Amino acid sequence: MSSTVLAVGGHIGDMDLTAGPTLAKTVLDGGRAIIVALTYGERGHPRMTPDDYRVQKVDEGKAFADAIGAEFHVFDISDGFLEVTDEVAGRLAALIRETTPDVLIAHWNRSIHRDHEHAAQLAERARFLASLPTDDGTLPTDAPRHGIGRFLHAENWEDADGFVPDTYVPIPDEPFEVWRAAIQGQAFARGETYGFRYIDYYTALLTMRGCLAGHSRAAAFKQAGSASQTLAGP
Template sequence: MRTIMAIGGHVGDMELTAGGVLASAAVRGDKIVTVALTGGERGNPPDKTVSEYRTQKIEEANQFAKELGGEAVIFKYTDGELPDNEEVRWELCDTIRKYKPNVLITHWKNSMHKDHSLTHQIVNAAQFYAGLASIERALPPHWAAGPYYAENWEDPTDFKPYVYVEVTEEGYQLWEKAINHHWFALHSPSYPYKEYYSNLKRIRGIDARKKYAEAFNIQEREKRIIRNEL
C-alpha cells in the first residue's frame, strides 16, 4: 500500500485538482492524506461568517477524506494570510515525517492566489527538511517523491501538462460523490468548480487516450528521458 499526500493552500484545492487521481488510488487500496495549509474560509456564503465557514470547511475536508478512506489535516492558518516563515515549513516537515507519504502533490509555482504560490514554496522546502537525515526532529527523516504540481485554473501561468495520470471509472465515480461534500464546488457564485474540473478530467483523458485523466507538471530538472538506445 502506498500513501499519497496532496497539499493545498486551502481546503478543496487538491480535492478538485487531483481528486480523481486520489480517488483512483484509494480504490486500489492506497492511503490518501489531504493537507490544507489554510481553511479556505474567505469564500464564505452570505449566511455564514468567516469563522463559521471555516468550521464547515474542516468538516467538508474530513468528509471528503472519509469517502476515500483517508485522513484530512488542516493547518491553523487563515485563508489569505498564509505566512512565509519557517514555522509553517517545519510544521509541514513534521507532517510529512508523520504520515510517510510515497508521493507529494501540490500547487504549481505561478498563481493568481498568493496562498497557492506560497504553498508551492513551502512544500518544496518541507520535502527537503523531511528527507534530510541530519535534521533532527521528533520523528525520523522520510523522503517523499515529487512534488507533482496539479493543474488549476488559478495557477495557469507557464503551466504545461507533462505527466498524465489516468482517473479510473471507479475513481471518477468516487470523486464525483466525495467532491459533493464541498459546498463551494457546487454552489460558488463566482466559479463553477465541479463543472470545470469534471470537464477537465475528460479533456485530459482524451489527451491521454483514456476516459478520464488529470495532468501534472514537475520540476524542470526532472524532465529527462533516459534510454539505452532509440
C-alpha cells in the same frame, strides 16, 4: 507496492478538486491518501462570516476525505494570511516524516492566488527539511528523516501561468464516481459561493486530458525534470 500520496493545498478544498480523483484512485488501488490544507479557506463565502464558514469548511473537508478513504489535516492558519516560514514548513516536514509519502502533490508555483503560491513553496521547503538529518529538535517530531521521490504540481485554473503538464494519471470510472459524489458535499464546488461551476470544469478537464493521454479520463500534473509520461498511478 501501494503508494502513499500526500496532497498539500492552500485551502480546504483545493486538493479535493485538483488531486481528488487521483487520491480516490490511490485508495482504491490499495494505497494511502493524505490531504493537508494549510489554511481553512474561510474567507471565500460572500454571505457567511469567516467564523461560520470556517466551521463548515472543516466539516466539508473531513467529509470529503472520509468519502474517498483519505486522511485529513488542516493547519490553524487563516485564509489569505499564509506566509512562507520555516515554522510552517517545519510542521509540514514533521507530517511528511510521520506519514512517509512516496508522492507529494501541491499547487503549481505561479498563481493568481498568493496562498496557492506560498503553499507550493512551503511544500517544496518541507520536502527538503524532511530529508535533512535533523535530530537536534529542529523539527517538531522524533520521526526519522524521509525523502519523497516524486513531487507533482496539480492542475488548477487559478494556477495556470506557465503550467504545461507532462504527467498523466488515468482515472477509471470507479474513482471518478467516488470523487464526483464526494466533491458534491462542498458548497464552493457546487457553485454556491461565487457561482463558478467547479465540478463541471474539473469533470470536463479530466475528459479533455484523457483525450490527450489516450484514456477516457486523466488527471494532469507537472513534474520537474521529467519527460511526458502516462502513469498507472501516482
